[in-house]
Amino acid sequence: MGKPEVEAFLTALAVQRNVAASTQNLALSAILFLYRVVLNIPLSWLNEVVRAKKPARLPTVLSRIEVQTVLARTEGMPGLMLHLLYGSGMRLMECVRLRVKDVDFSLNQINVRDGKGGKDRVTVLPQSLIEPLRLQLAQVKALHDADLAAGMGTVWLPDALAVKYPNAPKSWGWQYVFPAASFSIDPRSGERRRHHVDEKMLQRHIRKAALDCGIAKRVSPHAL
Numbered sequence: 001m002g003k004p005e006v007e008a009f010l011t012a013l014a015v016q017r018n019v020a021a022s023t024q025n026l027a028l029s030a031i032l033f034l035y036r037v038v039l040n041i042p043l044s045w046l047n048e049v050v051r052a053k054k055p056a057r058l059p060t061v062l063s064r065i066e067v068q069t070v071l072a073r074t075e076g077m078p079g080l081m082l083h084l085l086y087g088s089g090m091r092l093m094e095c096v097r098l099r100v101k102d103v104d105f106s107l108n109q110i111n112v113r114d115g116k117g118g119k120d121r122v123t124v125l126p127q128s129l130i131e132p133l134r135l136q137l138a139q140v141k142a143l144h145d146a147d148l149a150a151g152m153g154t155v156w157l158p159d160a161l162a163v164k165y166p167n168a169p170k171s172w173g174w175q176y177v178f179p180a181a182s183f184s185i186d187p188r189s190g191e192r193r194r195h196h197v198d199e200k201m202l203q204r205h206i207r208k209a210a211l212d213c214g215i216a217k218r219v220s221p222h223a224l
Helices: 003-015 021-038 064-072 076-088 092-096 127-149 199-212
Strands: 109-112 121-124 179-185 192-196
Touching (some): 064 199, 076 092, 076 121, 076 127, 076 199, 092 199
Antiparallel strands (some): 109 121, 179 192
């Protein structure tokens, strides 16, 4: 089976079997792996394949009242994170990866590092969230001090900063504002440390809050 047969097969998936674009891409990846790695046979660029169409779905958008209703049903750390997403305009992963040093109470702003497109930017820290965020940081500081006393307390640092600054992984400024409740093994280093909170937890929290409010839309943090 050569290039024409592979193109015909992938086209048939899209045209005759009407598979999703992700399914066709998965089949393409498997075929490329088979030819290049297993069979060691070069396969020319497949430029005659009819690509499966990606579904054009409208984003879920909540009304102002729906947003206020959902936020009113949230509490604790997930509630603070959702209020922060709504009030600051941060994206989900920007929020869960937020570090202590990037919260600037003196200027009422948050420094977002490595955001969309790998760019840094500054966004507003809502006045109403200053005290809740101070309380969150006080709790995190106590947790970090306990971790240090137990011989733990390191976090992952980007761009090999841990090599350049050996003490930085344990420093207060580099700690996550929203840390995980337990330790986990870092797959990159094999070190046992406290990571940031799982973004899926926040997604589950807002969906439950929406259901409790009787909102039938499939809600995610991006809808705020």
